[in-house]
Amino acid sequence: MNSVAEMQQQHINRSSGLPLYLQIYELLRRRITSDEWQPGDMLPTETALLEKYDVSRATVRQALDALVQEGLIYRERGRGTFVAHPTVEQGLVRIVSFTEDMRQRGFEPGTEVLSVGLVQASEEQARALQVPVGEELVHIERLRLADNEPMSIEASFLVHRLCPNILSHDYAVLPLRDALENDYGIRMESATQTIRAFNASPRIAQKLGIRKSSAILVIERISRSQYGVPVEFLQVYHRGDRYVLYNELRG
Amino acid sequence: MNSVAEMQQQHINRSSGLPLYLQIYELLRRRITSDEWQPGDMLPTETALLEKYDVSRATVRQALDALVQEGLIYRERGRGTFVAHPTVEQGLVRIVSFTEDMRQRGFEPGTEVLSVGLVQASEEQARALQVPVGEELVHIERLRLADNEPMSIEASFLVHRLCPNILSHDYAVLPLRDALENDYGIRMESATQTIRAFNASPRIAQKLGIRKSSAILVIERISRSQYGVPVEFLQVYHRGDRYVLYNELRG
DNA sequence: TAGTGGTCTAGACCACAAA
DNA sequence: TTGTGGTCTAGACCACTAA
Known part of the structure; x- marks a missing residue:
């Protein structure tokens, strides 16, 4: 099943x-996001990497x-380089899935399509999404639970052309982001969002x-792929x- | 008046x-934040800087x-390096005053104490604020207007001990941040905030x-000084x- | 064509952590 | 003492922009 990690190319192409x-x-990023390297694990030393x-x-x-x-690793002088532990602070800086978000808040996440x-x-x-009006979109609406109590409703719209057949999955279980990355090679790499109350x-x-x-609390988010194309x-x-959203600011 | 720029040290100490x-x-940062270099201005080339x-x-x-x-400059291959234009995106990453915030949104800000x-x-x-219950606090409550229409209410609590006599100013006119910096040498350098709807x-x-x-939309913010002490x-x-709040995320 | 930033090399010495 | 990341040098070739 761990196809991403197995197929992983270990060499660079000059x-x-x-x-x-x-x-x-x-290469390193994939090792981290595929969970092959866990938070706290030490990466190879710089010397080891330059030799490799x-x-x-x-x-x-x-x-x-x-x-x-990107916040994926941190360095400690004299000790080494390590995979970072996800922090709550990332909530307003990184794209975080509902599941991750709830776990960080200490809730058990649940989903109902x-x-x-x-x-x-x-x-x-x-x-x-920067498409013509009337373009075919995949629509997935989910109720999100925290400790079995309703927390949020998520309405997701995807450009169908970019991910045909994505509807064949069960989205009560499979994170949308994983389906996009594994089946279509689409990574949500950046997003803009607005936050309002209504x-x-x-x-x-x-x-x-x-x-x-x-x-x-309404959050509207437009996510773009690694190619800069709006996806969701x-x-x-x-x-x-x-x-409650939480974040840190600088002066 | 431009004492910061004048006193600016132009050499480095090896x-x-x-x-x-x-x-x-x-050195470069000061030139930018002091407005000596304006948004869009080209910085010296890398070659010029290494020679200097x-x-x-x-x-x-x-x-x-x-x-x-930090978002203060951007580079363009073949053209040069330039001072960045402030973006709205900074709204959720930097501490921004109501006045700045409204100007960026194209509103004329107003204040009523x-x-x-x-x-x-x-x-x-x-x-x-990490003080004992009952500690004396300065309380300033202001109605904020945008184009003469009510937009927000701000309730501010300051540790009185850190800024005695601050109440002698007129806060319909003078930004709190300026009073803190000019009169008490306190710079708000970091903050944490929560965002919720009620x-x-x-x-x-x-x-x-x-x-x-x-x-x-309720925002609660705790600002700390350059010494890490909660101030407001x-x-x-x-x-x-x-x-509406707006921000950008990375994958 | 000249000048810019983008990438890369093959070293060097240092401060710091851990054994 | 050994090994780590932090800083720095003095080059090099490249892709891109603008004249």
Whole structure:
């Protein structure tokens, strides 16, 4: 099953035109995101890496720098380089799945699929995904539970053209991000989102088990692939009485 | 008046123990934050910098890398390195004043002081500011306007001990941050905040001119000084129908 | 064509952590 | 003392931009 890790290329290609440090970055990144290397594990030393890939130390460090900047690893002088532990702070800086998010908050996550199907892009959706109005979109609506209590409703819209047949999975179990990456090689690499408060509509209030008109924290997110193409338009309705965002700022 | 720029040291100290790239980074950073170099201005080329400071190109690039990462500059291959234009995206990463925030959104900001005085720290406030319950706090409550329409209510709590006499200013005009920095040498350098949605209390609804129970976006922020001491506990109630937060995420 | 930033090499010395 | 990451040098060739 662990096909990504098994198929993993262990060498770099000096004639591919792709910068060496990027190739090394990708190789290391995959080892981390595939969970082959766990949080706290020590990475090979810089010396070991430069020997393995036959590059200079500066090139190895450039690859590691990118991973540090991404928050995936951290360095300790005199000790080594280690896989980072995910932190809550990442909530407003990195794309985090509901499952990860809830685990970090100490809740047991659950999912109930409300509806799945194809729809034609509305004007709002078309604008978000940069496709023509009417383009075929995959629509997945899920109720998200925390410790078996409703926490959020997630409405996801994907460009069907980019991921045909994605509907054959069971999204109560399989994270959407994994399906996109494994089946279509699409990685959600960046996103923009807006956060606002609004009063729950009767339908949303009923699904979330709260009083009509209760305050809802709405997050709308447009995720783009590694090629910069919009892939998903996500609308999340969080219960205002249960869900709090947290982040850190600099002066 | 431009004392910072004038007093600016233009050389690096090779025996200070401070890494050369950090010294260059600081010098360049000051030129940008002091507005000596404006957004869009081209920085000296890497070659010019390495000659000026008599270091290797790698050292210059390390200094520039830090500025790029901070979002203060950007590079264009074949063209040069330029001072970045501030972006809205910084809203969720940097501490931004209401005034700056509104200007970026294209609104004309306004302020009305609702109340000013000393209070004794409640349990919540004491926990946030890490002081004993009952400690004397400065309390400033302001109504914030955008294009003359109510947008938010800000309730600010400061540790009085750290800024005695701060109440002698008029906070409809003077930004709190400026008063802290100019009069007490306190710079708000980092902060943590939470974001949630809740239903407006009758009092808040009335002040904001919205219907009772309308959805409000609440931001609570604890700001710390350059010494890591909590200085301000801020509660902001934004109108859900007018205020939207925006930010960018990475995969 | 000249000048810019992007990538890369093959070294070097250092501060720090752990044995 | 050994091995780690932190800093730094003095080059090199490349792709891209603009004149």
